[in-house]
Amino acid sequence: MSGATAWKELVIPVVDRPDISGLVVEDDTPVDNLPSEKQQRLLTESLYASWDGPPPSEGGEPRPFLAAANVGLFASVKRPPLVPDFFLSVDVVPAEPRWAKENRTYLFWEFGKPPELVVEVVSNREGEELGKKRRGYAAMRIPYYVVYDPARHLGEAALHAFELRGDLYVSIQPWFETLGLGLIEWDGEFEGMSGPWLRWSRRDGTVLPTGAERAESERKRAESERERAESERERAESERKRAESEHERAESERKRAEDAETRAQRLAARLRELGVDPDGEA
Template structure:
């Protein structure tokens, strides 16, 4: 059974000077909704990576690799086998601080909304130096290349293109899904499970469960109607159906 990291450095870095949030709303509507579409389903519909392993999925949270350096803020991050301190208001727990959680995120996603965000340059280098295993660039408007989704896997000290959308290491995958989310119809980046099935949002899961219950009810009613029809046929032949 895997255990969450509980790493404590010999001397805690001074975090008083760190800016963990700047309160500046800079994301567009699409990015905001896409970020939540990559986090909420993991908590509501995904059973997790197995073996009671914990995971952290969050959006637009600063990642500090070294206290003296400014953070990188991915649109979404996913980290396995980490345990967040319950006091998330404390300065040292407000962001993803690698020395606190004991490891960098396992995967980050960047959503391209302009040509100056550095998703294929500065950020790519920073995540590689941070040792983030998978780096995903979602470019819905094809601003940086003809590829809508580009996945990189860390090999040595740099990233290499990763073929396919399945991540067998994590029992997860990605897919491009065209549909409506919270009133907006677009092509979204969605999670899939290890079998390629879409990981549903909480709302989708509730609709699915209601439909399943309705199907079971309809099947039961149809079966009862069939039994009654057979009973009527027996009565017409002069036989009384046996009661069970």
């Protein structure tokens, strides 16, 4: 039985839900570095800006999702949470009121399931992303686990993707079929910071753009459309001038022919006055 299926069966009645009054759901401790913080935001923001959600249900209805960074995942009140750099959970909607303690973090018994995917970003050799954390997320029955190591602290590979099979994670290519999403390492600039970034990708390998990238793409598209319209206007104006010039040329030719005819008639009349038949033979 998959982790997702197992947790879909775990819908705990309200009266049986654990007492969380003593649970620490956030500690407000600033621990992230700038690149990690931007990486977390890039993963979250691009999904909300450009992803329509996982493949639709059989009825064609869109499926909601929740993406967040640095939020605790609680599988039990008896075990400490794991706090991934990023997680994605589908078919869930955050409850209201949003500032209620049980709604400020990810409690598995409130959402009825674990997230589908978590990402850990490696910034040193002390995080145990491929050891303790890997085992911890497997115990939580999270279907996909991704470790991104941009500085290669853990070895030559920057990107490690795993799928839960049974009780263990096995290495896979970073394409997640049930989500219709992939992850790739992309080299470029995000919010003024250049370098490699972990980006969501479509099946064809193109990245999901951020809101700023979509706006810039739309600006360029509108600018291109404006230039195309301007070029078309200039072409039409050139065609109008060409037609006008052709008309003027034809009009000038007609006028020249008329003037020549008038001169010929006047000459013929003058010749007749002189007793010469202009149509006669010499």
